[in-house]
Amino acid sequence: MAGGENPSRAYRSTLRERQARETRRRVVHAAGALFSRHGFQTTTMAAIAREAGVSTETVKATASKAELLVAAFELAFAEAEGEHTLADTPVVEGIAELPAAAFLPAVLEGIATANARGHALWTVVLGAALSDEGVDVALRRILRRRHDDYARLVAELAARGAHVDDPARAAAELSFLLSPEGYQQLVEQSGWTRAQYVSWLADSVARVIGDTR
Secondary structure (H helix, E strand, O other): OOOOOOHHHHHHHHHHHHHHHHHHHHHHHHHHHHHHHHOOOOOOHHHHHHHHOOOHHHHHHHOOHHHHHHHHHHHHHHOOOOOOOHHHOHHHOOHHHOOHHHHHHHHHHHHHHHHHHHHHHHHHHHHHOOOOHHHHHHHHHHHHHHHHHHHHHHHHHHHOOOOOOOHHHHHHHHHHHOOHHHHHHHHHHOOOOHHHHHHHHHHHHHHHHOOOO
């Protein structure tokens, strides 16, 4: 095919890319499962390889141990790897189009679901950051993104009629209230049901930004 790409070569390239993405996803999920069960320090690259059904060399070529931990948390929490804003992930997909009365309850349900999926790995991230520089750097980026996400949420709520005297303070308070740490303590440690947790979130957020319900 003069002047054009060989269809067979393009197909093979696409197939390799798809296989590489699937391999990475298997490795990241395997790493997340092991980190959740055994922690960061105890989990080895060889153990991740066995869990994923690939070679240790494949795991090492995929990412560093610190990068695998961060990727596993991102997939668990936001169902997407990378430095996305919360609005660009499945956590709150489609919520922006909801009317004012339904917007905040939908956000809180989405965050509750994300915290339920990601809280165990978040605990591992916090612990690993104390001894691993790579995890610590990633944690700082995640926390900055979290603050930015909640600053955007405060602005959106204000645009929808919430009364916010101090947007920066409100963003910091929401970052704390809606954190995976809160879910861990209230649901996993204190035995709250999901309904109790979401109800508490709604009441707590209403005290910060005014009751929009």
